[in-house]
Amino acid sequence: MTSQRPWICTLVWGILLLYCINGSFCSKEVLTNHWFVELHTGGKEQAIEVAKKSGFTYVGPVLESNTEFHFIHNAVPHSRTKRSITHTRKLKAHPLVKRAVQQTGFIRHKRGYKDQKGVPLSDIALSSPELIGLLQDELNVGIDSPLHLKQPNDPLFSKEWYLKNTGQSGGIPGLDLNVEAAWGKGYTGKNVTTAIMDDGIDYLHGDLRNNYNAKASYDFSSNDHFPYPRYTDTWFNSHGTRCAGEIAAARDNNICGVGVAYDSLVAGLRMLDQPFMTDLIEANAMGHMPNNIDIYSASWGPTDDGKTVDGPRNLTMRAIVRGVNEGRNGLGNIYVWASGDGGQEDDCNCDGYAASMWTISINSATNDGQTAGYDESCSSTLASTFSNGKSTFRDAGVATTDLYNNCTTTHSGTSAAAPEAAGVFALALEANRNLTWRDVQHLTVLTSKRNRLFDPYLKHFWQYNGAGLEFNHLFGFGVLDAGAMVDQANKWKPLPERFHCTAGTVSTPATFSTGETIRMTIETEACKGIETEINYLEHVQAFITVKSTYRGNIVMHLISPMNTTSMILSQRPNDDDHKNGFTRWPFMTTHNWSENPRGTWTLEVTNIPGKNNDVDTGKFSEWTLVLHGTRDPPYLHQDDDDDNSSKLYKIKRVHEKAMAK
Structure with a gap:
């Protein structure tokens, strides 16, 4: 009987999710078996004792607090429409308990998920001498050249048009993230960790296992240290693994492709794979080990149905604000968010995560510079990366790692865009470990490029703001440029308060x-x-x-x-x-x-x-x-090498004129 429980839980979760999507269950408030418990005084030992005497199971502290804790009650259903008043009263009756709140459940959706399996490694003959020889012939330089001056020999690199767009799959040559310029300077993301807040990571994958940060990983669905994806026939839980590969897939190992920051580390924070999300789970994921994790990447959010208005609850907001103020030993964590896949009939300013000033909201573009049909637009978007190319071309999606040592070329959506941005930011953090969360936002604004991005629907045009910065309602300040960002990061000076x-x-x-x-x-x-x-x-x-x-x-x-x-x-x-x-x-x-x-x-x-x-x-x-x-001008003391074509040069001249007045 015990061995059947995971299967039964999966079935129940699926039924609840189906009812929620159809609106016949989630129209009412959903209560979970999770409780937020605050003690008057005490610590972990007292919390464990309170949980035991009250019939609960102690999970852990909330945001490393000594008085706030996460309890669950195994006898209460995962989801119900009535509050468990008896259990809450029992907790409140304990003299050490100041407050006890049963957690409300809500839905969070992965962005850009498509029900498609990846391409098995065996199907692309990774170990064949012919393939290796072909790849070697395509290298720009000889075998004895320094690693960072060569093209990667990974089998799918030629399909990673967002890293190097040569016009493959109908794209525009040069319309990419310009990562080779950063790699050429020796920046590959070393000693930077990005946490993938998602449905888990296949950390046994040959392209990820050596770049996996086990210490910084956690499973908030199973409450253990092994965030391995739960198996489903549809590979629904491949999402996190695909996002992780975009950032940190290893280089030159004859497996899949290569990550934007291929020497960086990824941590898995498994938190999406459960019947309903709670404020406690979100908060603990976004506040997990903030001094060990540099970047948090989120390719999910409220339902992209064009009618939902939702965002982070109280504890989650506390976690994010704590992260930007205290994380990375005071420099601030970088939170990267996929802007949303609701298309023209939605607006990402109705998503409180993507529209937060504490996060960097990333939209996407196709390989020929258009906005994708599923892209949402909003005034809070800071910049863009890439999601997929023209649907009429084979392999026009994002090539990355997939479950069970497989690869895929069909990853897409703004889900694919956010991890690319996280990878670029990892390169910038290697270039300058002292960058704050604000520095990263300023660098994003100053170094992103208009390139060939355009709105095919002719609704949103590029325009200049009053300070001389060019922006677009769809693409923010342009597509990220890794080469330009590491250049500027390397010589960046602290900003005014x-x-x-x-x-x-x-x-x-x-x-x-x-x-x-x-x-x-x-x-x-x-x-x-x-x-x-x-x-x-x-x-x-x-x-x-x-x-x-x-x-x-x-x-x-x-x-x-x-x-x-x-x-x-x-x-x-x-x-x-x-x-x-x-x-x-x-x-x-x-x-x-x-x-x-x-x-x-x-x-x-x-x-x-x-x-x-x-x-x-x-x-x-x-x-x-x-x-x-x-109060003070942020850029006058920054070094721009007198490049009069750069945004920084132009805006410095604007600020100088303003100060002269």
Whole structure:
């Protein structure tokens, strides 16, 4: 009977997930068998004793706290619609317990998963002398040249167009991550660890096992140190292994391809593979060993159905904020997030993870520079990498590792884009181990390139903000350039201190109907004359409370004093919510990077006609504008080698003129 339990659990989880997707189960609150427990005083030993006396199982501390802990109750179902009041009361009755909260369950989806198996290694004859000879013939330099000056001899390297685009699979030559420039300088990600927060990693894979950081890995689904993927017939749990290979697949071992940072390490944080996610599990994953992990890569998020508005709960937000403030021994962890696969009918500003200023939201492009059909757009996207090429070409997806020592050439979605970015950031961290989380964001803005990226639907064009930085609503500040990033990282100097300033609030209620636009303004001095004065922007947040009889028809634009317009919410035709709207939702834009925030900010809220041409009524309640940035110019002391074509050179000239005034 015991041996059948994993199979039974898998079946139950599948049924619950099916009901949730169809909306007949998750329309009600889902409660799990996980509890958050806070003690008045004590530590691990006291928590274990409390759990034992109350009939619970002790799991561990929350975010390394001495008073906050994670308990589970094995007699309570994984998912139910009623609170287990009796069990909560029993916990609260213990004199050491200050607070006990049964955890709510919610859904988190992998991004870009496709039900396709990889290509078995045996099918591509990795060990054949003919293949090895062919690969050697394609090398640009001789066998005695230094390793970092050669092309990798891995069998799938020629298919990794996102690393070196020569026009294969219908791509545009040169449209890639420019990793060879970074490799050529000797940067390969050494001593940098990226945690893959996902469904596990096949750490026995021949292309990963030597780059696997077992010490920094953990399984939050099974509560052990072995985050190996759970088997399914559809290979559903191949997602994390594929993402890991993009970052750290080994070089020149005749297995699969090569990772962006092929000498870096990956850690597996298995946390997606369970019936429902909880705030506790997310928080513990994002706060796991923050001084041993440099980068956290997440290729998942709330449901990309064009109607969900969701984001991190309280504990998870604590974990992320703790990570950027205290992680990496005070330099701050880098959180990389896939922007979402909801397509044109969704908006990643409705995803509180991707739209957070603490994360780096990455969108994707195809191998010929277009936006993929599944790409979401939003003003919080910082930059882009690549996901897949033209569907009419074989092997146009992302080539990477797959389960059970296999390879695949079909990985895709923004799931594939985020790990590529994590790999580029690993190269930058090797170039400069003192980079902070903010440094990485600034380097992303300054070194990303427009290259040949364009919107095939002709909706979003490249434009310049008030500080002279070129951006696009789809692609952020462009595609990551590994060569340029390591160059700039190598000579990067610390940034001025970052502040935040509440610019003002508009709380006069207003109603508007279909086709109508309401406009409101906030005049601000950006905290001029006090300690938190801001003259050079980084992130801008608009906390807005608004609702409509059809939420998806609300469109909002934020216009800065330097006349840069950010669409902070686009139309989402599938979002039929008419009750909740947005309640102090933090819409965020990066488009005002380095602008001076002083002056008049304008918010425009419009009810766009819907697909049924119904008349909708909207109600605006509140808007609070919060500015984040520096008082002192961030770039004047940076070394740009007088490259007058670089973003850094141009923006320094803009800042010099501003200071002269």
